Amino acid sequence: MLLASLPLLGLPLAGAATTEAPTQEPGSSGEPPPGLALFRWQWHEVEAPYLVALWILVASLAKIVFHLSRKVTSLVPESCLLILLGLVLGGIVLAVAKKAEYQLEPGTFFLFLLPPIVLDSGYFMPSRLFFDNLGAILTYAVVGTLWNAFTTGAALWGLQQAGLVAPRVQASLLDFLLFGSLISAVDPVAVLAVFEEVHVNDTLFIIVFGESLLNDAVTVVLYKVCNSFVEMGSANVQAADYLKGVASLFVVSLGGAAVGLVFAFLLALTTRFTKRVRIIEPLLVFLLAYAAYLTAEMASLSAILAVTMCGLGCKKYVEANISHKSRTAVKYTMKTLASCAETVIFMLLGISAVDSSKWAWDSGLVLGTLFFILFFRALGVVLQTWVLNQFRLVPLDKIDQVVMSYGGLRGAVAFALVILLDRTKVPAKDYFVATTIVVVFFTVIVQGLTIKPLVKWLKVKRSEHHKPTLNQELHEHTFDHILAAVEDVVGHHGYHYWRDRWEQFDKKYLSQLLMRRSAYRIRDQIWDVYYRLNIRDAISFVDQGGHVLSSTGLTLPSMPSRNSVAETSVTNLLRESGSGACLDLQVIDTVRSVRDREDAAMHHLLCGGLYKPRRRYKASCSRHFISEDAQERQDKEIFQQNMKRRLESFKSTKHNICFNKSKPRPRKTGRKKKDGLANTEATNGKPLRDLGFQDTAAVILTVESEEEEESDSSETEKEDDEGIIFVARATSEVLQEGKVSGSLEVCPSPRIIPPSPTCAEKELPWKSGQGDLAVYVSSETTKIVPVDMQAGWNQSISSLESLASPPCTQAPTMSRLPPCPLAAEEPQPPFDLPYDPRPSFAFPPSLAKAGRSRSESSADIPQQQELQPLMGHEDRTHLSPRTANSHWCIQFNKGGRL
């Protein structure tokens, strides 16, 4: 079996070469019977895609195998392993098929394998860091590459003149320059693969990596110019051609960048209007980026530069526009594609090296090239750094320079370019191929293997990942503004000045144009950090609390050390207790290192565990958009709930306080969603609750809903802040609807919850009944959910703070309540039902228990879960009118329209 499949592996990835495919059709019967074939084996029809899939599969499996052993991967970069694997596979193919079947096809490489990697790196490039170091990056990319190309080419020519290269290598100076131009460029794929595992400090990384991306333009130009010179013959080259060569450098690089930016603009603009079709958002990102690549390639501009700029330029706006889910989808798809392409590239590199028919070995040339690229790279780096340091605020020290010189890895780009050479025009092509392979292998394997120990030995500053804090974010903004201001005062229009200018321009025009209004509102970096912090806290709290709180009943690890509760902001607690869960997706963003993978795994694990209780509903939601959203909300809600509960219990146990208000309130945020979900999904037909309830609720709500009549449907999203809105509107409408249409199921939601459910139930019909609504909901989901959580969190935090003050009875608690205590209480009386946990309430013991137990064990009754949320829900509705800011009003209106 294995043997049989091996030749297949040897097939070219591109379907182009299918002709030479092994004619292996194990199952095919020689001659098809005249009648109906019961079984037909059609290998040829699926051959090409099948092989591609097999290739990728093999590569992925190999990756898995490599990572089975932590030791191996920590010592040997994955790229090395893959190349070695490729060598082995290639050897087997050679042995079996008697000829080398496969090699890395330049066409495949440039059109399919390279773009994902470049897009990935451009899109996830830390843009601030990149622009902060843009000067250095450009210098190294342009000057450095030119320098490397010319010196290497010239030195090799000199070597030949000195007679150290065998005379059978027939190459002129131009040939050597051509070779120099393709061998001199640092390769983004190789650099990324190695540096990602090394974790040098950010500045160093961005310089090396940025250089490898941006030097593409130079490489392409040099290669093309030299190539055409070679083809014209050196005698025919005129002075004008040299000038054109120089000019084309600008055309290719600036043109490529321009193409990229244009597509970035288009992409951002397009995503602005995808609110109703969230599903295609990720696709758009990939399509337009790929279109940018192809367009640049078509115009023979620098395609790599185009994609890099496209990714870099669009990210901010796209991320703001697309939904949360799409963001995750984009992230993972991009990472998957990139790592897939990278894996395949390295493996194919190994395999193609086996093909000795393309080789022609000349020791002088090989050794000379190896020496020269290392030597001139180092020399170039030192010289450029010396110049750059005159202008840099933070000079690059010697250690940095060593790493930069040593990190100049060559890779698949060089290989693909050398394969592209025309043997009739470049007689020494075979020698060049062999040399390139050796150089690539040497840099990837030898340098890749040694760079980690080297970095350790030199004590290069490593990158340190610390979690962002609000303070840091805020102060960083302050610094930026201060520096910009100081530059103004000093009258020097430097980097900070222009950055400030750009930001203002961006804020005033670009963002307005490219971000949907709702997104624009929410998009603020400080707010962003705040938001993320809260989410992370919530999640890790659940994680940690799940073990600690339930088992020990209230002792967080950090507890003993604290004497005053005042400091118990959740964050602090979490931070100090050092919960192991790192749920920050950000982490996945930046690196694919082992550690991060583990984090990711942890994340998934957590998610799985946490969401479980709700999962059972999933089957019932067939609708694409809505159901998903609902699910998401539910999940989030559960988080929130659990956390709240824990917090509460924690507090109360600690202080023996009863927390009436704080508890219900946080929940309410989640509630509304839940309700909606419950309704939509609830399969269990529960008895309807009393109409009386609904009426009361309806009345209350109506008032609110009236207030908000101006809302824009377009603004739906912005309202995410308050979940309340939905509920309120829903109720009023629902009432009407429910009465009118008997078909509506008012009470899908759990029966158990008497009072509050009313609102929720009403919502239900609304949601499920109207198609439009569904759309809205889906679009909002992403944003809404988080916001809710935030709100909940804020409250919980504030409640915690309030706790800080002496342990107290109810009265104090109430006074502490966030903005809207009064509002909350008023509505109560009507709702005060046995189960209602709300305002004055002390959680009914049974309920509380149920909730707790539920949190502890995932196997609880769904109904119980819903109970609590619903109750919270009510609070929301009541609260909202009072607390209401303009946002809420708007939201309500929407509901009305619907």
Added chain:
Amino acid sequence: MWLSSKKQTKKPPNVQPETSLLRLYHRFRALDRNKKGYLSRVDLQQIGALAVNPLGERIIDSFFPDGNLRVDFPGFVRVLAHFRPVDDDDSGMRDPKQPEPLNSRMNKLRFVFQLYDLDRDGKISRHEMLQVLRLMVGVQVTEEQLESITDRTVQEADEDGDGAVSFLEFTKSLEKMDIEQKMSIRILK
């Protein structure tokens, strides 16, 4: 060098034709419209981009400590000296008895801190934090959200639980940041 020159700013600046100092002096003269020998608030406010800068007003204020209405060239330079890059050699060789140079990490931080601490009580109160955040965050965030951000920010840095951020707490919250780098401008070297 700059350090010494800064201390000697009492002398007419042209005596020490240090390039950046000279440049600052030219700038000073340019800003000083009426050739009155000092700068007033208005002079600085005329710098167009400063008006757009959310912290512009506060930075101008920092040029006029203690309610002064004018700043002379030494004062002008002294403020800007906060933004000199830190020289590595400096720190090692500095005479411990000498006061810390203005561009030390602490002084840079203190400068920032004073931008926040409007009432100069040595603490960034919740209210002060809120004001800063309001400047920085822009319109799109609602007042309520702003409040919660403020709460959290203060809480995050506040270690002794007094609901305000002292200078010590402030420096701690920025402990991991490369202040020397982030609060420096190259041309002031």
